[in-house]
Amino acid sequence: MSQPIISVKNISKKYNITHQQGGYVALRDVLTNIAKSPFAFLKHKAKQAIGKAGKEEFWALKDINFEVNKGEAIGIIGANGAGKSTLLKILTGITPPTTGEIIMRGKVASLLEVGTGFHPELTGRENVFLNGAIMGMGKKEISDKFNSIVEFAGIKKFIDTPVKRYSSGMYVRLAFAVASHMEPDILLVDEVLAVGDAEFQKKCLGKMDEVTKQAGRTILFVSHNMGAIQKLCKKCILLNKGEIINAGPTQNVINAYLHSEVCSAASKEWTDITKAPGNDIVRLCAVRVKQKDKITNAVDIRLPVGIEMEYEVIKPGLMLSPNYHFLNEDGVYAFVSGNQDPEWQKKSYQKGKYISTAWIHGNFLSEGTMMVGAAITTFNPTVVHFFEQNAVSFRVIDSFDGSSARGDYMGAIPGVVRPILRWTTQFNEINNKV
């Protein structure tokens, strides 16, 4: 056990933003640009050639270093855009790093998706071979394992039917059956558990747990599912904006993530009042998400969250009603909350600065991202002074220790809210007297 099975040294990855935007460029656009302003184009090209077109650069990963020992399962967590998937893509070799070096000792397999390369026209049998080969298995290896794969998937009857006629459940089962028969030394897994029902997720987790414990395999697991991470991984790495900001025992890292003050969208301030949203009556100064008196973009599902809005009234004498609009990550309108402070109902606002806070109960929101719009309205007649859509956002996180509304359930739970309700059950004994 002298050498680590994976060692990652100084890995950085740079993207040019222009490459990422807009999918693909049409040659025509390039040509018209050249025709319109040949000199600007040449200058740009020259700058690119000597590497000076600097402002288009975006570092998805910055100087990542870590080591993994054989048989360890490491979780990688972080907010969207923290660089988790990029790191995994570099580890699998799909995209090369800009700098640095990775050494992996052993056979590597990656599972960024189940059923990669499945072709709808091919039958289940044919897809098992194709998918197996894409995942790095040899023809003989697949033949040997074929019966076991079909049995695991439980679709023996349909194995010679084109997979386009499969139900989505059958499709995923077959795909996972192939994936779970890989025998690599190192397995790199992206959020494949995000698909499939709770039953299936449980099966996957069980299988992966078995793999690490019994076969001594090394797993690197990227996920948003804290429950899965906690169940599977003893150690964890927390990424933020392309850098490792915490690493160590899973529970500690998850706690750090929950209480991190890394605020990207958790607060928004307008320092220049003339450019702030609003009009000559009232202007917005700031919107913040707070939990336990701290600004945070990752909130604990069990505790109250305060959304505060700081605004300046320029012209006094009007009745104002601050209000918040809550949308989840799918863009579903969760709810709207208007000013409900009894002291400030039907009261005209004086000139000056105000802070209005709305408190969302703990154990009320569902897990996931919430986007908050902030507005101030006057009624009779209705005037919207400003409506800053998507002013702030925050992520609601469940720590999976059994004290939230999910209890001991590990799977995904739908819905925009997840309150703890009062439940009662009545029991009446049935008398079976004949």
Add this chain to the structure above:
Amino acid sequence: MNGTKITIIRPKKTFSWNDIKEIWQYKELLYFFTWRDLKVRYKQTAVGVLWAIFQPFMTMVVFSIFFGKLAQMPSDGIPYPIFVYTGLLLWQFFSSALSETSSCLISNQAIITKVYFPRLILPISSVLTKLVDFAIASVILVGLMAYYNYLPNLTGLLIIPLLLLITFMAAVGFGLFLAAVNVKYRDVRYALPFFIQMMMFVTPVIYPASIAGKYSWILAINPMTGVIKAARAAILGNAPINWELLLISGIACLIMLIIGVIYFKKTERYFADVV
């Protein structure tokens, strides 16, 4: 842990001999990609693989009627059907391999962004698929030759692999270049079919190269000219094989292949990010 496979990931460099070694390691995947393309192509069709014969055969019939019979196109003294079919066979191999290669990265983008394998496997497998079509369609040529009582000479048969190799290099070389461009600029998808159509008229497929007279050197720039001329010379024995022309074609295709591979490898690193 003896004999453990060690993977080292570093910033990508351009082409090296390791790439060839790597392709060899992944030969089973190459086989499976080719197998998939062949399997998928004629799924849910009634006559299946017969399409590989039907298409060139019908083209030959139409060309024979319009160019051979009605337009009285010269064919160096060979019955026009065999003459045009020999050209068509090689031309279709080249053009279909070229268009398939140029779109191989796009059509496999779901796999490219999820799994690593040497990307060069994709264009190679597309050409291999077309080679199978070529072999199937050749049956018609054998039939035609039997019908017109033509017997190929032995050197003629021996030279065919060489001709295929040159065509392969031309299609892959140019195709790799286009495939890499296609990742970033989808214009290729629109330009290529048009280009291929144009190319057919500057290649002696439906007419003999001799028709161009003193301008035939223009045709010689096109590497497929050398290949098709040599194929006719070898199989049908209408003229001695022009080794000089063939050598030029071969070298031109080799250079094309090298440029294609280098450009492909150079741009390969951003395929997964851009495609």
